[in-house]
Amino acid sequence: MPDEQLPLRLPRDVAFKPTGESPLLGCKTFMNVKCPKCGNPARRDPDTMDTFVDSSWYMFRYISPRCKDEVFNKDDVHKWAPIDFYVGGIEHATMHLIYTRFFTMVMNQLGLLNFDEPAVRLFCQGMVCKMAYFCPELKWVQEEDVKDGICVKSGKKVVAEVAKMSKTKLNTVSPDDIINRYGADTMRFYMLADTPPDRDQIWDDKGVLAAHRFLRRLWDLVIVKAEEISRNNTGDPQHDKRLLKVMHNTIKNATNDFSVTLQFNTAIARVYELVNAAKASENVSASALRHAIETILKLLNPIIPHICEELWQILGNTASLLREPWPLHDESALIDDEITIVIQVNSKLRSKLEVPANISQEEIERLALADEKIQSYIDGKQILKKIVVPNKLVNIVVK
Amino acid sequence: MSHRQYDPQQIETKWQDYWENHKAFTVDLNSDKEKYYVLAMFPYPSGTLHMGHVINYTISDVIVRFNMMQGKEVLSPIGWDSFGLPAENAAIKNGIHPEDNTRANIDKMRIQMKRAGWGFDWSREIATSHPEYYKWTQWLFLQFFKHGLVEQKRAPVNWCPHDQTTLANEQVIDGCCERCGTPVIQRDLEQWFFKMSNFGQKLLDNHSKLPQWPERVIKMQQEWIGRSEGALIYFTIAETGDTLPIFTTRPDTIFGVTYLVLAPEHPLIEKLLKGTSQEEDVMSKVQKMRALGTSAKERVGLEKEGVSTGFSVINPLNGDKVPLWVANFALMSYGTGAVMSVPAHDQRDFEFSKKYGLPIKVVIQPREQSLDSRTMSGAFVDDGIQVNSGQFDGMQNKEAMGAIINWIEQKKCGKRTINYSLRDWLLSRQRYWGFPIPIIHCEQCGKSACAG
Numbered sequence: 001m002p003d004e005q006l007p008l009r010l011p012r013d014v015a016f017k018p019t020g021e022s023p024l025l026g027c028k029t030f031m032n033v034k035c036p037k038c039g040n041p042a043r044r045d046p047d048t049m050d051t052f053v054d055s056s057w058y059m060f061r062y063i064s065p066r067c068k069d070e071v072f073n074k075d076d077v078h079k080w081a082p083i084d085f086y087v088g089g090i091e092h093a094t095m096h097l098i099y100t101r102f103f104t105m106v107m108n109q110l111g112l113l114n115f116d117e118p119a120v121r122l123f124c125q126g127m128v129c130k131m132a133y134f135c136p137e138l139k140w141v142q143e144e145d146v147k148d149g150i151c152v153k154s155g156k157k158v159v160a161e162v163a164k165m166s167k168t169k170l171n172t173v174s175p176d177d178i179i180n181r182y183g184a185d186t187m188r189f190y191m192l193a194d195t196p197p198d199r200d201q202i203w204d205d206k207g208v209l210a211a212h213r214f215l216r217r218l219w220d221l222v223i224v225k226a227e228e229i230s231r232n233n234t235g236d237p238q239h240d241k242r243l244l245k246v247m248h249n250t251i252k253n254a255t256n257d258f259s260v261t262l263q264f265n266t267a268i269a270r271v272y273e274l275v276n277a278a279k280a281s282e283n284v285s286a287s288a289l290r291h292a293i294e295t296i297l298k299l300l301n302p303i304i305p306h307i308c309e310e311l312w313q314i315l316g317n318t319a320s321l322l323r324e325p326w327p328l329h330d331e332s333a334l335i336d337d338e339i340t341i342v343i344q345v346n347s348k349l350r351s352k353l354e355v356p357a358n359i360s361q362e363e364i365e366r367l368a369l370a371d372e373k374i375q376s377y378i379d380g381k382q383i384l385k386k387i388v389v390p391n392k393l394v395n396i397v398v399k
Numbered sequence: 400m401s402h403r404q405y406d407p408q409q410i411e412t413k414w415q416d417y418w419e420n421h422k423a424f425t426v427d428l429n430s431d432k433e434k435y436y437v438l439a440m441f442p443y444p445s446g447t448l449h450m451g452h453v454i455n456y457t458i459s460d461v462i463v464r465f466n467m468m469q470g471k472e473v474l475s476p477i478g479w480d481s482f483g484l485p486a487e488n489a490a491i492k493n494g495i496h497p498e499d500n501t502r503a504n505i506d507k508m509r510i511q512m513k514r515a516g517w518g519f520d521w522s523r524e525i526a527t528s529h530p531e532y533y534k535w536t537q538w539l540f541l542q543f544f545k546h547g548l549v550e551q552k553r554a555p556v557n558w559c560p561h562d563q564t565t566l567a568n569e570q571v572i573d574g575c576c577e578r579c580g581t582p583v584i585q586r587d588l589e590q591w592f593f594k595m596s597n598f599g600q601k602l603l604d605n606h607s608k609l610p611q612w613p614e615r616v617i618k619m620q621q622e623w624i625g626r627s628e629g630a631l632i633y634f635t636i637a638e639t640g641d642t643l644p645i646f647t648t649r650p651d652t653i654f655g656v657t658y659l660v661l662a663p664e665h666p667l668i669e670k671l672l673k674g675t676s677q678e679e680d681v682m683s684k685v686q687k688m689r690a691l692g693t694s695a696k697e698r699v700g701l702e703k704e705g706v707s708t709g710f711s712v713i714n715p716l717n718g719d720k721v722p723l724w725v726a727n728f729a730l731m732s733y734g735t736g737a738v739m740s741v742p743a744h745d746q747r748d749f750e751f752s753k754k755y756g757l758p759i760k761v762v763i764q765p766r767e768q769s770l771d772s773r774t775m776s777g778a779f780v781d782d783g784i785q786v787n788s789g790q791f792d793g794m795q796n797k798e799a800m801g802a803i804i805n806w807i808e809q810k811k812c813g814k815r816t817i818n819y820s821l822r823d824w825l826l827s828r829q830r831y832w833g834f835p836i837p838i839i840h841c842e843q844c845g846k847s848a849c850a851g
Binding site: 048076079102173182305 | 403404405407408410411413414415417418421423428434435436437438439440441447448449450451452453454455457458459460461462463464465467468469470474476478480482483487490491496497498511514515516518523524525527530531532533534535536537538539540542543546548562563564567569570577590591593595598601602605608609611612613615616619620623624821824825826827828829830831832833834835836837838839840841842843844847
């Protein structure tokens with residue numbers, strides 16, 4: 001088959017009202033051709049193809065979308081495919097995701113691909129649901145038309161249910177409206193802040209407002225702290241240490257949330273901790289504060305990029321945050337200098353001690369026995385055993 | 400600086416322009432950095448973005464930006480799944496050509512998507528309804544055709560009376576059209592299929608290569624592919640001597656067969672009944688069952704209906720002569736379209752027997768008690784000891800399974816076999832807004848790959 005004769009174009013002027021027969025049958029100029037083998041009158045196939053065929057291989061065409069003389073550039077496809085991270089709805093599990101696996105296998109057998117699965121990692125997001133109201137007379141009605149469980153138009157009692165947003169059930173929210181009212185960042189943040197992304201979520205207008213308020217607080221915090229940073233304070237090293245410990249802990253956990261578990265809601269919760277620590281910080285150095293604030297912006301950038309880029313610029317940076325390396329945590333900053341040791345006598349809590357983190361076993365025994373409160377419990381008694389659980393407790397057994 | 404207020408409209412436009420002007424999401428395919436290909440399933444251009452899109456593309460954008468900051472070269476393309484029925488239906492309703500309608504919708508949605516700030520490489524945008532794209536889908540179809548992986552055959556197919564087109568099995572959900580929800584009926588038509596059923600085992604085996612796919616997706620696919628091990632067993636029509644193969648996953652219960660059922664679409668029905676006195680009566684009932692359609696039968700809670708053909712079959716294991724019925728729960732698309740019925744050990748068969756007064760014969764006994772077919776209130780489906788099973792009596796039914804298949808293979812009245820529910824993929828549609836199948840039909844030469 002000479003490839004240059006493709007595409008076989010879909011004719012534009014066809015009566016396409018469904019009759020149960022292929023509409024192309026009625027298009028004589030399309031249907032009647034000569035047989036490429038014998039030259040006698042022949043007919044084209046009048047059917048069109050299932051659209052799931054189109055989507056079974058599109059991921060490869062994206063790599064060479066303008067390639068004119070080949071289905072794709074093989075070298076580029078072998079470098080860039082399979083897909084590393086594929087996102088879509090679970091409703092495709094036994095349709096698109098079977099078809100595209102089948103296509104990839106066949107294309108592999110035909111020598112077009114050197115792999116036989118289209119995607120390494122698959123993620124299926126949850127559905128976005130909202131309360132829907134059914135009136136026995138008017139069928140599905142808008143939320144605005146329901147007051148105290150009664151349809152205001154018919155006066156009938158409505159049945160409420162949580163359902164996937166749909167035009168039929170009149171329970172949709174328009175992304176354009178949300179963007180016009182609060183901005184895209186609020187919409188993006190709201191979508192990810194409360195629910196793990198693979199679970200269904202129930203739309204709540206109050207939640208959108210709360211998300212928007214958080215962004216405003218974040219904005220104000222960075223503006224205030226930017227001014228503080230510009231004063232170039234030296235601060236108390238102990239205060240710095242405490243703030244940076246929260247920061248490194250946040251980086252460690254949020255990075256895991258972004259790359260391994262994909263629980264963006266917990267990543268956001270971790271960043272809240274750092275936001276709160278930065279807000280509460282006093283007498284910290286300008287450099288530690290800058291480090292903490294910039295880290296907040298880097299960690300939130302994938303979720304709310306516009307506000308983060310803007311604040312990043314306000315802090316005096318020039319390039320886009322996308323060019324910034326993802327923050328790395330420092331494990332040593334997470335180690336506490338001082339730890340609290342519990343001291344028991346006959347397994348009953350009797351005292352607590354603040355000790356250096358790297359203290360030896362002998363030293364901790366000595367300190368425990370010398371403790372004033374402990375003295376009063378063991379005075380004049382025979383010590384049978386001393387049990388030490390490193391970094392946690394000392395139990396003194398007496399008779 | 401403190402006087403500055405948060406103004407999302409202003410800063411969002413500013414940064415969207417910045418990313419666009421700096422080609423922030425334009426990939427360099429030749430970069431030395433580690434590659435990372437992020438893809439969100441492309442949308443159908445309905446003309447309106449909805450919250451389902453928002454969650455989908457926000458997740459992919461988070462992954463894109465995160466991986467860029469991790470120092471990777473990220474490919475993040477977007478395009479349009481732009482053929483399909485909704486465009487055609489909208490065109491019929493509004494009198495706008497699907498091509499124009501689709502183009503306008505894409506333009507609208509592209510603006511909406513840019514406003515959400517999702518980082519896509521728009522320089523790679525594709526639309527499946529563009530000839531530059533479907534040229535290659537047609538080309539791929541012809542590669543499949545040349546290698547015998549696509550064929551045209553006459554078969555009972557799913558037909559949506561509302562959309563007036565055929566549907567693949569995967570597109571029938573609980574007996575209804577995946578798109579419009581109309582109950583699907585059966586039609587016997589000459590249609591194109593991808594030979595996907597040959598790939599059942601490979602699709603299952605390759606799941607081991609997908610450790611980073613959600614378990615629930617793997618499970619849904621396993622169920623859909625529906626692999627079951629069992630045996631093909633040849634019964635004989637007593638009156639005509641015709642062979643009737645059946646597939647069963649429970650050969651251990653074969654001595655308990657008290658009747659056989661055929662799917663309403665089974666071609667043997669017409670052949671047997673032609674010219675008999677019961678033909679008219681039986682066929683009218685069969686036609687009613689056929690009208691409901693194969694997939695409709697899968698609908699939960701469907702009342703089991705059946706009709707006796709008046710013929711009987713001979714069980715190759717014990718020579719028993721049992722009646723041959725047609726029943727609405729038997730699927731032509733599963734196994735051979737003929738099913739042996741063991742009411743003592745299958746709940747569906749049990750209910751059917753009770754309804755039509757067919758005999759029940761126990762062939763597996765539990766250890767603790769003794770079953771009596773006259774007093775059973777339901778089928779016994781657990782493991783036990785073979786009884787009334789000739790030379791296999793006293794065996795554990797699990798062991799008997801293999802022993803019976805061996806015996807059948809020796810006597811050449813059946814064979815060990817694996818069955819899959821996965822069928823060939825029906826790919827032709829009787830609607831306009833898709834790309835034409837590039838084949839020419841000639842009375843002398845048959846089917847040829849066609850030219851444009």
